[in-house]
Amino acid sequence: MSALIDTHTHLYDEAFSEDLKEVAARAKEAGVAACVLPAIDSSCHSRLLECAGSMPGFLYPCVGLHPTSVGSDWESELNFVIEESSRRKYYAVGEIGMDGYWSREFMKEQAHVFNKQLELASSMDLPVIIHSRDSFEEIFEVLEKCRHLNLRGVFHAFSGSIETFRRISKYGNFKIGIGGVVTFKNAHVAKTVKEAGLENIILETDSPWLTPAPFRGKRNEPAYVAIVAGKLAEIFEVSEEEIAATSTANAVKLFNLH
Numbered sequence: 001m002s003a004l005i006d007t008h009t010h011l012y013d014e015a016f017s018e019d020l021k022e023v024a025a026r027a028k029e030a031g032v033a034a035c036v037l038p039a040i041d042s043s044c045h046s047r048l049l050e051c052a053g054s055m056p057g058f059l060y061p062c063v064g065l066h067p068t069s070v071g072s073d074w075e076s077e078l079n080f081v082i083e084e085s086s087r088r089k090y091y092a093v094g095e096i097g098m099d100g101y102w103s104r105e106f107m108k109e110q111a112h113v114f115n116k117q118l119e120l121a122s123s124m125d126l127p128v129i130i131h132s133r134d135s136f137e138e139i140f141e142v143l144e145k146c147r148h149l150n151l152r153g154v155f156h157a158f159s160g161s162i163e164t165f166r167r168i169s170k171y172g173n174f175k176i177g178i179g180g181v182v183t184f185k186n187a188h189v190a191k192t193v194k195e196a197g198l199e200n201i202i203l204e205t206d207s208p209w210l211t212p213a214p215f216r217g218k219r220n221e222p223a224y225v226a227i228v229a230g231k232l233a234e235i236f237e238v239s240e241e242e243i244a245a246t247s248t249a250n251a252v253k254l255f256n257l258h
Contacts, residue, residue, distance in 0.1 A: 002244035003033030004229060005251040006222040008095075008129065008156050008177055008204035011037060011059065012044065012051035015208035015219055024055060027222035031244070034257055035222050038062045038095035038129050038156070041069035042080040049088075060257060062092040064117055067099040067131055070110045078113050085120060091255045093121035094129025095156060098142075101134040110135075111142050118146045121153070127254050128153035129177075136164060143171040152254065157181065157206055159188070162195040175250055177204040180212030180220060183231045190235050198236055198243070202251045203228050 006027070016023055027035065037048055039062050052061035063085050065077050085093070096117040098110045121128045132139050132155055143151075151172030158165070158176035168174045178201050182189055193201065205212075205228070207220035212227045229247070233240045251257065 002031075002241060002248055004031045004203060004225050004244050005248050005257070006032055006035045006205050006207075006225045007154065007202045007251050007255070008038055008179070009035045009207045009222050010040070010209075011035060011207070011222070012047040013208055016221075020051070020054075023221050023223075024058065027225075028058075030223035030226045032222050032225060033248075034058060034060060034251075036060050036062065036091060036129075036251075036255055038092070039064045039081075040066040040095065041077055045080075045084065060091040060255065061088075062094050062129060063090045064092075064094045064096045064129070065113055066095050067097050067110045067114070067135075068102050070106050070113050074106065074109045074113055078116060081117065082120060085124060090126065091257065092127045092129050092153070093117050093124070094127075094153070095131050096128060097131035097156075098135035098138050099131060099133045100138065107135075107138060111138060114139070114142050115145060118142070118149055118151060122146075122149035122151060130155050130174075131157075132160075133157075136160065140167060140171075147171060154202055154254065156204065157210065158192075160192065161188075162192050165192060165196050165200070175200055175202045175254060177202055178232065179204045179206050179228055180210045180216075180224065182235070183212040183227060184216070185213075193232065194235055198232075198238075198246050199250070201232070201247055202254065203232075203247045
């Protein structure tokens with residue numbers, strides 16, 4: 001079986017502080033060969049780096065400011081990302097984007113920070129990991145301004161329609177990140193996934209959150225990316241081997257993993 005890649009896991013989260021090595025061992029046992037670690041903000045970045053440094057060649061760090069961390073101190077947080085991006089090797093700028101679900105108080109600032117981080121990714125020739133909760137129209141407004149940047153990346157935890165995916169495709173070479181939600185009963189994203197095509201999909205968990213069935217309500221972990229692959233094999237009516245081979249090739253190329 002081809003190796004799997006979890007392109008979005010927060011293994012540095014405190015949810016894994018007690019048993020990180022065991023979680024990593026289970027992931028490898030399940031066929032996971034690599035995990036991409038998206039950033040959130042300066043408060044947990046040292047934990048991210050420590051986590052990635054403990055397992056080189058398996059964990060790949062990113063740098064970025066998550067939209068829900070854009071608040072009154074957004075300027076200093078953005079400066080942290082810009083300065084940190086030149087200090088060491090990163091594999092993506094992310095998790096960036098916009099979020100209108102938790103609060104809309106700083107949406108204008110979110111748009112500005114998103115724009116600046118897209119420019120940063122373009123200047124560094126890095127992919128972006130985009131968070132897009134209750135904010136597609138606002139995100140498209142920013143992407144419209146950034147059409148010249150030759151962007152590539154992933155719309156993380158994608159749950160939109162095929163029409164939304166087609167709009168995304170106009171702004172760069174974007175994949176959609178598919179995780180545990182696709183295993184939920186009546187998950188509308190299953191239809192979108194099939195129409196988007198396997199060539200446009202990468203796998204993720206967003207662990208410790210968005211745990212797939214049948215483990216909903218429990219902590220998610222990278223090993224469960226194999227469950228997502230199994231569900232996609234059902235949807236596409238192909239072997240799990242084909243899902244693994246194609247999604248992994250997509251991820252390796254997007255993040256320049258080696």
